[in-house]
Amino acid sequence: MADLLPLAEAQARLLALAEPLPIERASLIDAAGRWLAADIAAHVDHPFADLSAMDGYAIRFAELPGPWRVTQEVAAGAMPTAPLAPGEAARIFTGAPLAEGADTILIQEEAARDGGTLRLSGEGPPANGAHVRRQGSNFRTGGVVLNAGDRLTPPRIGLAAMAGYAELPVRRRPRVALLSTGDELAPPGAELKPGQIHESNTPMLAALLGSEPANLILHSPICDNFEKLRAAIAAAAADADILVTTGGASVGDHDLVRPALEAAGAKLDFWKVAMKPGKPLMAGRLGDCTVLGLPGNPVSAYVTALLFLKPLIARLGGAADPLPRTVRLPLGQSVPANGPRLDFLRATIADGTVHPLQSQDSGALTALAQADALLLRPPHAPAADTGMFADVLILA
Numbered sequence: 001m002a003d004l005l006p007l008a009e010a011q012a013r014l015l016a017l018a019e020p021l022p023i024e025r026a027s028l029i030d031a032a033g034r035w036l037a038a039d040i041a042a043h044v045d046h047p048f049a050d051l052s053a054m055d056g057y058a059i060r061f062a063e064l065p066g067p068w069r070v071t072q073e074v075a076a077g078a079m080p081t082a083p084l085a086p087g088e089a090a091r092i093f094t095g096a097p098l099a100e101g102a103d104t105i106l107i108q109e110e111a112a113r114d115g116g117t118l119r120l121s122g123e124g125p126p127a128n129g130a131h132v133r134r135q136g137s138n139f140r141t142g143g144v145v146l147n148a149g150d151r152l153t154p155p156r157i158g159l160a161a162m163a164g165y166a167e168l169p170v171r172r173r174p175r176v177a178l179l180s181t182g183d184e185l186a187p188p189g190a191e192l193k194p195g196q197i198h199e200s201n202t203p204m205l206a207a208l209l210g211s212e213p214a215n216l217i218l219h220s221p222i223c224d225n226f227e228k229l230r231a232a233i234a235a236a237a238a239d240a241d242i243l244v245t246t247g248g249a250s251v252g253d254h255d256l257v258r259p260a261l262e263a264a265g266a267k268l269d270f271w272k273v274a275m276k277p278g279k280p281l282m283a284g285r286l287g288d289c290t291v292l293g294l295p296g297n298p299v300s301a302y303v304t305a306l307l308f309l310k311p312l313i314a315r316l317g318g319a320a321d322p323l324p325r326t327v328r329l330p331l332g333q334s335v336p337a338n339g340p341r342l343d344f345l346r347a348t349i350a351d352g353t354v355h356p357l358q359s360q361d362s363g364a365l366t367a368l369a370q371a372d373a374l375l376l377r378p379p380h381a382p383a384a385d386t387g388m389f390a391d392v393l394i395l396a
């Protein structure tokens with residue numbers, strides 16, 4: 001096992017450990033937030049015909065400035081009753097189809113109606129085709145509207161519905177077991193005995209995954225007892241696609257996760273990544289389960305969950321693009337030279353520039369809770385001045 005793997009290599013190795021889960025069909029509502037498992041082609045043209053984009057009158061542009069005889073009325077949901085003869089106009093409403101022969105919409109604010117006679121009262125349409133949505137201009141029948149691996153964001157769910165789908169092929173949701181470790185951990189809100197702290201990693205990670213398409217299995221914290229930890233790991237992994245432990249990942253006498261994972265039968269692929277926070281991260285397989293051992297420090301647990309756990313869920317879900325995206329922003333203040341690990345500085349964004357926070361302690365959730373973003377400082381980066389551009393991971 002290599003010592004201190006570069007982040008990109010560690011992410012690639014983790015994602016290579018697991019295959020996308022089996023495909024199932026889900027209703028549009030249930031598919032939201034998952035990833036499409038196959039390309040989908042439109043069942044219909046959209047718009048299904050040339051439609052009016054405004055309330056007004058369907059006319060021939062060449063007949064401007066009129067007048068016209070209004071001979072029919074078409075609302076959305078109905079079809080024109082006849083083609084437009086020369087000199088005729090059709091009263092029309094937004095979303096309604098144009099009668100054959102009509103090519104342009106005169107909006108009602110620029111029209112004067114007197115019984116069956118229509119006259120121009122304003123400037124009129126600027127060009128032939130004004131305020132008309134052409135048949136198939138959004139998409140055509142048989143055209144691929146969404147691709148395998150696309151995340152089903154709310155607009156894509158709407159697009160799938162528009163294209164004629166009520167169900168979509170997606171991957172089964174992964175079962176994700178969360179297991180924190182440490183003698184010092186007491187449940188949130190509990191009366192603390194001397195030496196204890198309140199467990200915060202499980203609720204934090206559960207909240208992070210709340211918006212991900214995963215079924216969470218929350219375990220009670222396990223104390224630093226080798227046999228109990230081994231048994232808890234084996235039991236949790238048997239019922240999960242992903243097992244996430246937090247704590248006990250480092251090198252101390254009470255850091256038992258690595259040996260307990262191995263004793264439970266896990267094959268570790270890597271341990272220790274050249275990142276800060278998050279160095280003692282480990283990953284491997286235990287039976288059909290991918291195991292991810294996150295460091296216990298709360299900031300380290302969160303940052304590694306963003307960079308490894310969320311992408312792993314996306315990988316099992318069939319995402320084309322599972323890794324988080326960074327953006328480039330100018331520094332709002334200078335930063336010192338960096339050490340040998342890729343540093344993720346907790347930062348705020350103000351006036352379009354990024355400002356690292358004072359506290360960068362990986363135990364201090366106050367700074368992470370205040371942060372809008374993580375500022376990436378590559379290994380051995382030289383000092384950088386205000387105004388220089390840097391990679392930034394925006395925290396939603």
Ligand SMILES: Nc1nc2c(c(=O)[nH]1)N[C@H]1C(S)=C(S)[C@@H](COP(=O)(O)OP(=O)(O)OC[C@H]3O[C@@H](n4cnc5c(N)ncnc54)[C@H](O)[C@@H]3O)O[C@H]1N2
Pocket residue numbers: 180181182184185197198199200201202246247248249250251252255277278279280294295296297298300362363
């Ligand atoms: N001699 C060395 N010591 C440490 C090294 C090292 O390389 N050599 N690495 C440090 C780094 S970096 C990290 S990160 C931590 C991570 O260690 P562990 O994963 O073993 O985490 P623990 O020791 O169990 O806990 C660290 C810290 O976080 C608190 N914690 C743990 N779990 C929770 C939880 N569920 N909720 C809230 N807080 C939690 C725990 O009480 C500790 O304070 O190791 C360094 N040490």
Ligand code: MOO
Pocket residue numbers: 275276277278279280295297300362
């Ligand atoms: O890598 Mo640790 O996560 O620096 O605190």
